[in-house]
Amino acid sequence: MADISTQPYKGARDFYPSDMRVQNYIFKVWRTVVERYGYEEYTAPMLELTDLYRAKTGEEIVNEQTYSFTDRGGREVTIRPEMTPSVARMVAAKQQELAYPLRWYSIVNNWRYERPQRGRVREFWQLNVDLLGVSGIEADAEIIRMADSIMRAFGAKDDMFIIRINNRKLTSLLMGEYLDLDVQKSHLLSKLLDRKAKMSESAFDAQAQSIVGEDIAKLNDLLNIKSIDELPANVVESGQVEELRQLFDTLKAAEVNVRFDLTLMRGFDYYTGVVFEVFDTNPENPRAIFGGGRYDELTEIFGATDVPAVGFAPGDVGTANFLETHDLLPKLSSSVKVYMAVISEAVVAEAQKLASALRKAGISVAVDIGGKKAGSQVKKADKDGIPFVVFVGEEEIKAGKFTLRELESGNEAKLEPKELIQHLQ
DSSP: OOOOOSSOSTTOOOOOHHHHHHHHHHHHHHHHHHHHTTOEEOOOOSEEEHHHHHHHTOHHHHHHHOEEEEOTTSOEEEEOSOSHHHHHHHHHHTTTTSOSSEEEEEEEEEEOOOOOBTTBOSEEEEEEEEEESOOSHHHHHHHHHHHHHHHHHTTOOGGGEEEEEEEHHHHHHIIIIISOOOHHHHHHHHHHHHHGGGSOHHHHHHHHHHHHGGGHHHHHHHHTOOSGGGSOHHHHTSHHHHHHHHHHHHHHHTTOOEEEOTTOOOSOTTOOSEEEEEEEOOTTSOSEEEEEEEOTTGGGGGTOOOOOEEEEOOBHHHHHHHHHHTTOOOOOOOSOOEEEEEOOGGGHHHHHHHHHHHHHTTOOEEEOOSOOOHHHHHHHHHHTTOOEEEEEOHHHHHHTOEEEEETTTOOEEEEOHHHHHHHHO
């Protein structure tokens, strides 16, 4: 039998304790911010019927990026590539029972069959935040303010990121009335714009020419627009532009760093209005960290009344890359606070007794039961990121005092059990 590889499945990751510290830190910041905004946690199954994604996420993602299979009951199912369709299903299932607006969040893992690269893997974790039941720009503004709050909770400054905003309704208006494109060509152009940053300029121009024909110059004029006021005169007076203008005014008043970007589309078919992306401004990591937008028609596929909704979903990979790029990751210690170095086998029972007293006081303790020398035990604690070592030997037992060493500073103190507990607490 050939040797079995020790590597995880391509595009998935093993999380050793040091990796889990980073992920748990990211999750903790996410939870802290969204719960301060009044959002409550929910979850849903990892498996959904494939038709759920086919109906709204888009055929391209279903056909090319999902893990889909037929189960033993003959049902076509998919491992979730994202959470939004599940939210819509859950809301549609109890639409008349729920009290709106709904402020929901989840932190779950998703799977997409993509080519692994920096910032993109096949299994990833996302924070999913959704505000359902409010159609006005107040909801869009709350969601975008929360995205900004998350970035600042990680320590990000104004010069580290920008939030780019567009409106799908405005884009549809421009494609139909300004570029005179039919529905099919508008859809093709929106998909092309979504891929623009990943293409060469010549490849984009060639594909755009095949869609808009002689209006390529008009398209290029649109793509060079940097502010709402630069839009064509007959479009500036539209309701879509006024909606965007109000949103920008609200966000700027809240000191959120935003910019208009007409090329921003977001890939999913279900977006119906405002879309946005949080973009890293560092030239070493020039990419969208995460994004979101409004999806007001998602519940209609279940025969339910449409529920207005807006949300966003940062991922663990993009967030970690941003924190590393900007040196924002704090020094993360082990969840174990104390490593108990047992100097002699004769005192193991006494060491366990002391450890129990510490645990009852709410202090996490790992007792060394390997019989190694004291120096090796200290190295083990240091390597594992445990901040304190308590030495337990025959002399300590007789004296009733135990040496506590803080590994980072090297400071030591001899303390009685009660003093030890007070110091560690």
